[in-house]
Amino acid sequence: MLEAGNNSELPVIPGKRYFTIGEVSELCGVKPHVLRYWEQEFPSLRPVKRRGNRRYYQRHDVILIRQIRSLLYEQGYTIGGARQKLAGQDAQEDTSQSQQIIRQMRLELEEILKLLKR
Secondary structure, eight states, X not given: OOOTTSOTTSOOOOSOSOBOHHHHHHHHXXXXXXXXXXXXXXXXXXXXXXXXXXXXXXXXXHHHHHHHHIIIIISOOOHHHHHHHHHHHHHHHHHHHHHHHHHHHHHHHHHHHHHHHO
């Protein structure tokens, strides 16, 4: 995944909580209308909307937009392919977390079994 400083041509993401669409446009090298379009195409990209239907992006949104930009512009994915790639990464992360939880539960159950056998 693209982190804040991995892409040398893009500026570092400042330590703010919320970013306007104009700020995100500059941080990611993508025009605002493209960001609005990507919101329709990528379900995981959902900025907070406040008064006047203004969009406020968080840091994880900016990182996701940079990742989408990389997939589309640098790696040559289509929008559908990029959507599938991102969905696959989410599924892999969910599987990894589930496996860690199962391992931890198993260790705890084994500890309980040892205590009960005493």
